[in-house]
Amino acid sequence: MLGVAARRVAGAARPALRTARCFSTAEAPAVxxxxxxxxxxxxxxxxxxxxxxxxxxxxxxxxxxxxxxxxxxxxxxxxxxxxxxxxxxxxxxxxxxxxxxxxxxxxxxxxxxxxxxxEIDEGAVKSSYDAAKREMDAATEGSREAAEAQVAVETTKAMAAAIGVVLAS
Structure with a gap:
């Protein structure tokens, strides 16, 4: 019984699956x-x-x-x-x-x-990282402040990596 229902659903889904995938055109520009x-x-x-x-x-x-x-x-x-x-x-x-x-x-x-x-200032990145770490340490675990501080820490880490600066943990 379930096999018939599964085949019926799969058969109905096939046309949708054929159109679900989209590729770029063969006439793609050079740039x-x-x-x-x-x-x-x-x-x-x-x-x-x-x-x-x-x-x-x-x-x-x-x-x-x-x-x-x-x-x-x-x-x-x-x-x-x-x-x-x-x-x-x-x-x-x-x-x-x-x-x-x-x-x-x-x-x-x-x-x-x-x-x-x-244009990124190394000193500004380091001070932003230090401030974000302090905010994260001071925030209550699971709070909005902790989440915002975590985002700031991760962003400044990525910014430091972009300019080749190693931050103190």
Missing amino acids: MKLNFCLPHETIYKDKDVDQVIIPGSAGEYGVTAGHSPIVAELKPGVVQVVHEAGQEPENFFVSAGFALTHPTSVTDITAIEAVRVE
Whole structure:
């Protein structure tokens, strides 16, 4: 009895499963377009780039023209924008956000905050880390303050790693 029901459900689901997967088109352009936006500023709008390396919450990944569609949550880390093949990337530290790659070789990055890595002040990172550690130590375990302090600690650790600074534990 259950076998008949399972076959009936599986048969009905097959057409939906066939259309659930989406790939980029065969006619993908040679370059990809990048839109990189913050709530208060647009860094790039329809910018032709060769590649973008994104710090996704499930791991870092690279996107080039013709990449399969993907949606990813950003973790604190460095977005690397390679304008032309063989060039050094332009590096931006992002605190959080989302990246969406469309099947048309367009990638949208929306970040809460972003700063060019070369503009990060080592002293400010160290003092922010120390302050966040103090707040975390002072907060009641499981409280909102503890969670906010933990986010600040993780973000400043990632920022320190982006500029090659080792923080005291």
